Amino acid sequence: MRGSVYSIAASLITWTSGAVRLVLLTRFLLPADVGVFTQAMVFVVLAARIYNFGLNVAVVHRQDEAGNLLPTYFSLRLILMTISLGGLALLTPWIGSWYNDMPLLAAVMLALIAAEVLNGLNDVQLVIMDRRLAFRRGAAADVISSLAMTLVAPLMAWQGLGVWALVGEQASGFIARSLVVWTGGQHWRAQVGWQSDTARWLIRYSGTVWFGGNLTYVLDRFDDFWIGQALGATQLGFYARAYEFARYSRRVVANPILGVFFPTYARLQQDRARLSRAFFRATSLMIRSGGLFSLVFVLTAPEFIPLILGKQWLPMLTAFQLMIVYTFLDPIALSAIHLLTATGHPQQVLRIRAIQTAFFIPAVIIASQHWGIEGVAIVADLMMLLGTLFLFGATRYIVDYSQTRLWLWPLVAVIGVGAVTLALTPLWRSLSPWAAWLGKGLLITGMYVGILWLTERKQIRSAWQMVWGALPPRLQQLRSR
Numbered sequence: 001m002r003g004s005v006y007s008i009a010a011s012l013i014t015w016t017s018g019a020v021r022l023v024l025l026t027r028f029l030l031p032a033d034v035g036v037f038t039q040a041m042v043f044v045v046l047a048a049r050i051y052n053f054g055l056n057v058a059v060v061h062r063q064d065e066a067g068n069l070l071p072t073y074f075s076l077r078l079i080l081m082t083i084s085l086g087g088l089a090l091l092t093p094w095i096g097s098w099y100n101d102m103p104l105l106a107a108v109m110l111a112l113i114a115a116e117v118l119n120g121l122n123d124v125q126l127v128i129m130d131r132r133l134a135f136r137r138g139a140a141a142d143v144i145s146s147l148a149m150t151l152v153a154p155l156m157a158w159q160g161l162g163v164w165a166l167v168g169e170q171a172s173g174f175i176a177r178s179l180v181v182w183t184g185g186q187h188w189r190a191q192v193g194w195q196s197d198t199a200r201w202l203i204r205y206s207g208t209v210w211f212g213g214n215l216t217y218v219l220d221r222f223d224d225f226w227i228g229q230a231l232g233a234t235q236l237g238f239y240a241r242a243y244e245f246a247r248y249s250r251r252v253v254a255n256p257i258l259g260v261f262f263p264t265y266a267r268l269q270q271d272r273a274r275l276s277r278a279f280f281r282a283t284s285l286m287i288r289s290g291g292l293f294s295l296v297f298v299l300t301a302p303e304f305i306p307l308i309l310g311k312q313w314l315p316m317l318t319a320f321q322l323m324i325v326y327t328f329l330d331p332i333a334l335s336a337i338h339l340l341t342a343t344g345h346p347q348q349v350l351r352i353r354a355i356q357t358a359f360f361i362p363a364v365i366i367a368s369q370h371w372g373i374e375g376v377a378i379v380a381d382l383m384m385l386l387g388t389l390f391l392f393g394a395t396r397y398i399v400d401y402s403q404t405r406l407w408l409w410p411l412v413a414v415i416g417v418g419a420v421t422l423a424l425t426p427l428w429r430s431l432s433p434w435a436a437w438l439g440k441g442l443l444i445t446g447m448y449v450g451i452l453w454l455t456e457r458k459q460i461r462s463a464w465q466m467v468w469g470a471l472p473p474r475l476q477q478l479r480s481r
Contacts, residue, residue: 010139014146015251021150022244025165026309028157031237031316037166038240039228040108042221043095044116047088049217051080051120054206056127071193074124076202078192081120089113101232104163111167118174124190125181141180148176215353219383223364223376230368238316239373241309243380245297246323247330253290254331257282265342275343276399283335284406284459288452291410294328295444299421302428303437319373325381328414329388336391343398352390356383405459413451417444 026034059073089110096106122141129138153169161168223243228236268275297304298321305313305320340348360383367375392403421444428436 010142013143017146017150021153023308024154025157026241032233033163034240035233035237036102036104036108036163038224038236040105040112042225044112047084048116050084053080054210055202058202058205059127068193068195069198071191072195072198074190075192075194076199085113085116108163108167115171115174118178122177122181141177144180145173145177149173215357218357219360222361226364226368235373239319242316242320246327249290249293249327250331253286253293254334257286265339269343276401279339279399280401286331286335287410290328290331291414292448294324295417296441298324300437300440303433307433319377322374322377326384329384333388333391336395339395348394352387356387359383359386409452409455413448417447
């Protein structure tokens with residue numbers, strides 16, 4: 001229970017810090033800077049996926065430390081890190097030659113590879129902390145890392161260092177995290193070792209997890225890779241920032257709720273009735289809060305982008321607004337994924353990811369050639385819609401709920417509020433940008449909350465009560481103070 005308190009408190013700090021950092025960096029940087037960094041991260045994250053190989057999940061899953069588990073795990077990671085990151089470093093000059101409009105790409109990749117070495121070593125300690133339930137130290141590492149990134153990266157961007165501010169963001173976070181996880185009396189003292197049976201078990205267990213994660217990587221990164229290759233750094237910068245803001249609903253809406261409910265799903269998997277109620281209430285709450293988040297974020301974008309991010313980012317407006325379907329469905333799809341995983345059906349998620357990937361790759365290639373980043377944004381929407389339909393179809397074999405009760409009134413509210421807000425476009429244009437932003441926000445929030453309160457206030461109350469009841473006792477006590 002204490003671990004949940006630390007995790008939630010740390011999340012509140014890191015969300016706030018991360019939001020401030022994202023806005024400041026976007027304000028101070030050019031789209032091409034973000035594009036070069038995003039393209040470099042496509043390759044660095046791929047190398048990280050290779051050396052991680054799902055080993056972390058295997059180590060946390062295994063209850064005992066027999067068979068020289070931790071030294072074997074550490075040694076196996078060092079071998080895979082050397083192969084993947086060393087191989088990428090050797091290939092970097094060749095990769096850099098593909099991108100004529102990104103002269104700094106190779107240098108940025110090498111710097112990120114060096115930073116990733118430290119990240120990989122930090123990850124070892126964090127995994128062992130998870131095994132030993134040392135949540136307080138892990139939460140402290142998250143907070144200190146986030147604060148360091150928020151201090152260093154915007155300052156570098158303000159000083160005009162461009163893409164190197166984003167490299168500094170990564171490096172400062174990894175360095176700050178290492179000072180927490182590798183010092184003090186509670187850290188694991190690294191040692192190499194080898195037990196062949198243990199190594200074989202780690203590789204065998206990790207393989208399935210790793211393959212499924214690779215499909216997620218393709219869905220997350222192929223559009224970045226292709227836009228950078230086909231459309232260049234500036235267009236990739238616009239798309240990457242639009243995509244990052246579109247995914248912020250996952251951090252704000254989904255992660256807090258699912259962080260509470262994922263253990264509940266696993267605990268109730270043998271009780272279909274109670275599991276159904278838990279899934280329905282958690283998901284209905286995310287649909288309703290996600291609908292409001294999506295409307296405010298997308299419909300106020302014409303004011304938000306120039307006022308907060310800067311006029312240099314206005315070309316991403318259309319792509320960002322087109323991502324309303326993605327913004328709305330992303331956290332909801334994550335709820336279905338958590339249910340399927342917690343109840344022992346990860347193969348269903350794997351199959352659906354494969355279907356999404358088979359659609360996504362050719363669609364991105366075609367759409368980018370004909371309609372640019374706006375076309376890719378529509379493809380991302382369709383990919384998310386396709387996955388959500390299949391995921392919720394799969395949940396019907398595990399839980400029972402009414403699709404009408406789950407979706408009807410939130411969709412009515414989203415469509416109705418969106419239509420009214422767009423119909424008032426002449427009014428918004430007659431106001432100052434700040435007044436239009438404030439007016440839209442108040443109208444959207446008031447209408448959306450009003451519609452749902454009139455139609456289903458009992459359901460909303462019961463969902464919140466269930467969320468609160470799933471929290472640790474220490475957090476529940478806060479409500480009574």
